[in-house]
Amino acid sequence: MKALDTLPLRFDGRTIRILDQTRLPDAEVWLDGTDPDMMVSHIQHLRVRGAPLIGVAAAMTLAVFAHRGARASAVRAAGLRLRAARPTAVNLMAAIDRLLSPTLPRYDADALVAEAERIVAEDIACCDAMGEHGAALIARGEGILTHCNTGGLATVGIGTALGVMRRAHEAGKGIHVYVDETRPLLQGARLTTWELARLGIPHTLLTDGMAASLMREGRVQRVLVGADRIARNGDAANKVGTYGLAIVARHHGVPFHVVAPWSTVDLACADGAHIPIEHRGADEVRGAVGGFGAVRWAPEDTPVYNPAFDVTPAALITSLVLDRGVIPPDGLV
Numbered sequence: 001m002k003a004l005d006t007l008p009l010r011f012d013g014r015t016i017r018i019l020d021q022t023r024l025p026d027a028e029v030w031l032d033g034t035d036p037d038m039m040v041s042h043i044q045h046l047r048v049r050g051a052p053l054i055g056v057a058a059a060m061t062l063a064v065f066a067h068r069g070a071r072a073s074a075v076r077a078a079g080l081r082l083r084a085a086r087p088t089a090v091n092l093m094a095a096i097d098r099l100l101s102p103t104l105p106r107y108d109a110d111a112l113v114a115e116a117e118r119i120v121a122e123d124i125a126c127c128d129a130m131g132e133h134g135a136a137l138i139a140r141g142e143g144i145l146t147h148c149n150t151g152g153l154a155t156v157g158i159g160t161a162l163g164v165m166r167r168a169h170e171a172g173k174g175i176h177v178y179v180d181e182t183r184p185l186l187q188g189a190r191l192t193t194w195e196l197a198r199l200g201i202p203h204t205l206l207t208d209g210m211a212a213s214l215m216r217e218g219r220v221q222r223v224l225v226g227a228d229r230i231a232r233n234g235d236a237a238n239k240v241g242t243y244g245l246a247i248v249a250r251h252h253g254v255p256f257h258v259v260a261p262w263s264t265v266d267l268a269c270a271d272g273a274h275i276p277i278e279h280r281g282a283d284e285v286r287g288a289v290g291g292f293g294a295v296r297w298a299p300e301d302t303p304v305y306n307p308a309f310d311v312t313p314a315a316l317i318t319s320l321v322l323d324r325g326v327i328p329p330d331g332l333v
């Protein structure tokens with residue numbers, strides 16, 4: 001397996017390391033993710049996160065496991081555990097399925113490694129293509145609102161929605177990015193702000209509930225978000241809060257784009273009602289949890305509803321910005 005050195009993931013020929021995203025922005029801590037069960041835990045705890053990245057990270061771990069001499073049955077079992085680590089981002093299942101298929105009917109560790117390398121290369125190339133297609137949509141001086149983290153931390157390339165903003169910024173379009181904090185795990189407040197600051201892109205942090213009044217003030221010309229799974233009819237699952245943002249954008253006549261690589265499209269899934277939505281622990285909502293520690297502000301036993309994702313209906317999406325080009329949401333098939 002070729003060495004890799006990206007913002008969230010590194011491989012030096014022996015060891016896979018992941019940047020612990022629960023510790024950002026205050027600490028840059030690298031953790032070993034070489035063992036498949038370690039990687040399952042990193043994915044479940046969101047130390048490594050973002051739809052494209054969890055597919056790439058799981059594929060690399062499985063390929064390295066195979067290359068180190070694991071038996072076919074062990075590789076298959078580890079692949080199935082990785083595949084089930086989180087349910088919503090189809091990139092994870094798609095990547096593992098690509099690796100497990102060469103293990104049948106004859107196990108070939110080299111084939112797994114080659115497939116994982118292809119997945120890495122495709123992710124980087126898809127990000128570049130989305131960046132190019134998306135940046136072409138953006139006019140000079142736009143205020144762009146985004147949700148969650150869709151940047152270099154969520155992929156091994158420049159990112160999806162944030163990659164588009166990066167290319168628009170580099171093209172001198174003078175954009176300003178408004179960042180939803182993204183409760184409950186604060187991927188916007190902790191990760192997107194960190195990336196935007198590193199890239200020198202002007203930005204302002206908002207609580208999730210501020211988007212509507214910002215739009216009414218006329219400060220947002222476009223919304224760009226990523227996706228964890230896009231169904232055949234164009235319905236798109238993304239970090240919880242995205243659906244509300246799409247409704248608010250429609251009310252204010254603001255274009256709403258979903259930026260994603262083809263690995264996020266699930267043509268086998270008819271519509272958003274069939275996308276499995278991950279539900280997470282109550283403590284994430286009763287307070288704040290993460291690598292920074294935990295704090296609780298709600299009563300200890302308050303009942304909690306905590307879906308990690310919601311589904312934006314295709315009817316609220318202006319266009320899908322894919323690596324293959326910009327298409328209407330009902331244009332997948």
Ligand code: MRU
Pocket residue numbers: 046049050051052089147148149150151154155159160161187225226227228238239240308
């Ligand atoms: O729970 P997370 O942080 O993995 O959720 C990530 C998102 O919802 C992103 O918007 C999505 O994966 C697209 S990232 C390029």
